[in-house]
Amino acid sequence: MTDSTAARNRPDDRDEIARLLPAPADRDLTREQHLRHKELLMQHIDHDHAASTAAAEPARRTPRRRTVRVASAAALALAGALTAGIALTGNAGPAHGGTTTAATDTRPAAALLHRISAAAARHDTLTVRDDQFVYTREKIRGADLTSGKAVVGPLEDDETWLAQEPGPLHRLGLSRVDGETLPINAELGDTEGTPAGFGRPTYRWLGSLPTDPARLLDYLYAKTPEAERRQRDQAVFEQIGSLLGGMMPPRTAAALYQAAAGIPGVRRTVEARDVIGRQGLGIVRDDTRYGVRTEWVFDPKDYSFLGARTFLIRDTSYGKAGTLLSGTAELAHAVVDKAGLRPADADGTRTA
Incomplete structure (x- = not known):
């Protein structure tokens, strides 16, 4: 990229990223906000690569994902937010953070997702009060x-306590990463607070979603936030994935898995592992524009959700195919009466 091109393109990117970034002092990314910040980085990368490609090959303008050149304080803060955020995390594997890209099964994912759905439907429905925390x-x-x-950094222990009040709320809960406790706040500038919804999926709100898979899928396509140049099918798949790491009513979980089976491009994997190496059944979808695979991992015995990971499926300037971008391993879920209390410390705890 030439200096003049950079001067024309980057100030607008910096301003836009800075406008949407939360204050860096707090761990204040909700799941929906995190996905929006992740998309901003993708667009920033796309913009940089498209400009550099145009300078070298004027007749060719097809951008490839993730030529990462973070040149401003706002972009640095964004990358830091991705590292610290609830959803964007790496995966276990070789010490350098890489992994092999698992082969996908030629069989469709529908049969497996229907078995996962049936298992989820057998769980007990909990009573969760508005004054409690998940x-x-x-x-x-x-x-x-x-x-x-x-x-890829080291493994971290992450605990969150999410308020169940319908809101809107300014203080959404607490996050504790490797012993450091920080508030989860509403988005900076959101003077009215964050209501229950995709950005703050309470147990009661999740229970209000359609439980007919076809109606739910229509709802997700209608309500998932739009993102420029983002594949719509991938955005909806990732929106479902952003809800899987918490507690939800069994009928909602069952409907979500069946709805996911209706998204084009969703497939099985031959093998899948979560961030701590637990092997399970994999459901994946590839974002072919950006060369990234999103994978959900399920226990092969009881079909419970073990975790998720995201990794490159083709070489880019900032990583080889197989480089891990995100990964989680679910360890425990419960309902407690106060933010900051672990289940063993709280009276009246309901576990999932």
């Missing part, structure tokens, strides 16, 4: 992109 404990690992290369 507790989640996970292992996470984050990919830091600030150097221009994907550098």
Whole structure:
């Protein structure tokens, strides 16, 4: 990219990213906000690569994903937010953070997703009060992109307590990563707070979603936020995935899995592992525009959700095919009466 091209393109990117970034002092990314910040980075990368490609080959303007060149404080903060966020984390594997790209099964995913759905429907429905908190404990690992290369950090212990009040709320809960506790706040500038919804999926809100898979899929396509140049099918698949790491009513979970079976391009994998190496059954979808695979991992015995990972499926300037960008391992879920209390410390705890 020439200096003049950079001067024309990057200020607008910096302003747009800075406008949407939360304050860096707090861990204030909800799941929906995290996905939006992740999409901003993808667009920033696309913009940089398209400009550099145009300079070298004027007749060729098809951008490839993730030529990462983070040149401003706002973009650096965004990459840091991706590392610290709830959803974008790395995966276990070789010490350098890489993995092999698992082969996909030629069989469709529908049969497996229907078995997973049936298992989810057999779980007990909980009574969760509006004054309680949903507790989640996970292992996470984050990919830091600030150097221009994907550098996967160490495993971290992540605990969250998400408020169940319908809201809107300014304080959404607490997050504790490797012993450091920080508030989860509403998006910066959101003076009215965040209501229950995709950005803050409470147990009661999840229970209000359609439980007919076809109606639910229509709802997801209608309500999933639009993102420029983003494949719509992939956005809906990832929206479902963003809900799987928490607690939800059994009928909702069952409908979500059946709805996912109706998204074009969803397939099985021959093998799948979560961030701590637990092997399971895999459901995947490839974002062919950006060369990234999103994979959900399920226990082969009881079909419970073990975790998820995201990794490159083709070489890019900041990582080889197989480089991990995200990964989680679900360890515990419960309902507690106070933010900051672990299930063993709280009276009246309901576990899932």
